[in-house]
Amino acid sequence: MAEAHRREWAFVLATTVRVTRDLDTAEEAVQDAYVQALRTWPRDGVPRRPGAWLTTAARRNALNALERRKTLQRKLPLLLEPEDAPMPELHAIPDDRLRLIFTCCHPALAPEAHVALTLRLVCGVATADIARAFLVAEATMAARLTRAKKKIAAARIPYRVPSVADLPGRLDAVLTVIHLLYSTGHTAHSGQDLVRDDLAERALDLARMLHLLLPAAREAAGLLALLLVHQARRTTRTDGHGRLLRLEEQDRSAWDRELIAEADRLLVASLTAGPPGRFTLQAAIAAVHAQAAAYEETDWPQILTLYGALLRVWPSPVVALNRAVALSMVDGPEAALAEVEALEREGRLAGYRYLPATKADLLHRLGRDAEAVEAYRAALALSDNAAEQEFLAERARLLTP
Template sequence: MTGVAAALADAYRREWGRVLAATVRVTRDLDLAEECAQDAYARAVQAWERDGVPDRPGAWLTTVARNRATDLLRRETVLRRTLPLLVIDEAEPGPDEGEPQAVPDDRLRLIFTCCHPALAHEAQVALTLRLLCGLSTAEVARAFLVPEPTMAARITRAKKKIAAARIPYRVPAAEDLPQRVGAVLEVVHLVFTTGHTAPAGARLARHDLADSAIRLARMLHDLLPGDGDVAGLLALLLLTDARRETRTAAGGGLALLEDQDRTRWDRRRIAEGTALLTEALTGRPPARYAVQAAIAAVHAEAPTWQDTDWTEICGLYEVLRRLWPNPVVDLNRAVALGMRDGPEAGLAALEPLLGEPALATYGYLSAARADFLRRLRRWDEALVAYEEAVTLTANDVERAFLGARLAEVRAHRG
């Protein structure tokens, strides 16, 4: 990859959401803003080859995209098409005013627009992944386990609803934030989980998405410093991301939590996450993200895998099940029970989940069951479970790990 190509790829990962959000301020039209942002990246190929990569690629791309939008808006036909769409408060500074604050404000405006309560939850998440994080429609479709044409239609309908309902492009007023922030937190969490372990592809993780989610969570914490849910989410993301550099082995293969070099975990992130967790729990009942963060903190505080306090983790999962009934939570609880009480107990806890429709294509259920069966040396059953897990896994790194375990089981089975 050439220097310009690498710089463009990095700018797309890091700057796409910023460029698009700033351009929407000009166009008031999501489709037109996407077109102008894409055009800016296309123009950068020749301009950067000729003039060199600018010191601030994001600023260069934003300027080109907004200038392109301004040129198009001068055409009467485009102007008539865009004026009835996104509503922007006239009292707010224009896109060229207050530049130091424009980037975070514009990105918050875009995510609150995507997460407006007039949109269905699936549409909120899909729009955020597509617009703010720059995922292709195909990538968003894989994250939702639906065909690409279905996702394309869903995104198009959501954009049209934003236009028809004249949904404002702004951060809600202070009195409306508590009712609106829950949907935003859910979307930020999903963006992070999509980046932490990519649903498909050659890489285990999409660090650009994880970084975007953490930045958004920080913005929300600045906006709502006393909100326990926001503090809990940011704590969860930091405590989980602290293990980033140890999740793959030297050869690029998957490294399980029990095999990771804990001396390489990011202690600064762990300390920040722990402080935020204390903030999230102080003076209020525990909420979903705070409990999840507490589970991550137990792992972070254990000096070795053998020192993990599985009793505490199991207790926290019981609390989480009451706060957030979810089959994936039940799956994680079953794994924790198996670690505390042995693989037979883990299998027993997994048994009720085998008929759960939401987990029918969830590869982690088959993988967890396969691991317990392998530990019990029940090779025939483990073989079937690993074959199922491999079939249901689209991430190449995870798939390679499961394939190696499958080969190990076949060798024992003879």
């Protein structure tokens, strides 16, 4: 059942919304379908096509709910336009998931609501994992999701395919959603495995669809290039026992060169078409890493330059932290540590496990192992992923006298 939830939720919910054009009604119908599956599958066996079974059950539940519309309409937040309004054309976007993502990214909602609502409703990502992606408490994210739904109800936002003219204005929010979805799968925030293949593959599929939908959008191409480079080295990020491997430890001969070449073609086209945005610059950084035949041959000055450009177009503390890593490889760990400690004092990355992990590595390189152990332990306390926990605990153990 857990596997069916991870793999089928997006398809089942998005398809059900097409029937109801009402988020709450659709989500309730899909949840009821999963409850029905919990009752019947142990008795009758898992169907050959679990997604089709769940979709049929959810659609039936939704249609039953719509029959009771006159009774329920005062209680449910509607996404419908007036009854005599013409049905929107549904063929403009070729996939229900993308259609629903663009709907959740309606301009009446705040940008942070776009991402959180889409990750929760379209992608089925747990509220706790969304909260970690946003560096906020789970209760804060739950409240944010509730406010977003209330805003949908108050604004009576319709389930409508955006026109061609409206698509570019919604693009950045959609790109952010897909990127965060891939990030959640690329390094799972919790659980035993470092990677959640279902989320990573779902995000890559959506990125490909978006690029096909908007081939002239440079940032859509940049995002796809970024995900392709990450996907190319996915299988080398852990060893045969699931132990996390750092970039310098990975077997570069096992990286998927076809995916890297595809990313390079997208990246060249995006860079030559105009000023690069944040996803294109991130893809360029990833490409520089991928082009190095060995870790020792990495062009760190180029990466540092690219991070500087990225920080100008996207002044994020996470980008500043990553730039500090590149700075350490160019100017040494002491210069980088000063920037990391400044970020630490600033407080915007409080609770972000990669800040103390980065600090620990820099302290170790400076010979300050006792302090490094404390920083590794601080990072360990912030991680819920078993592979990361094992890595951090091992690093602390090796440096403990």
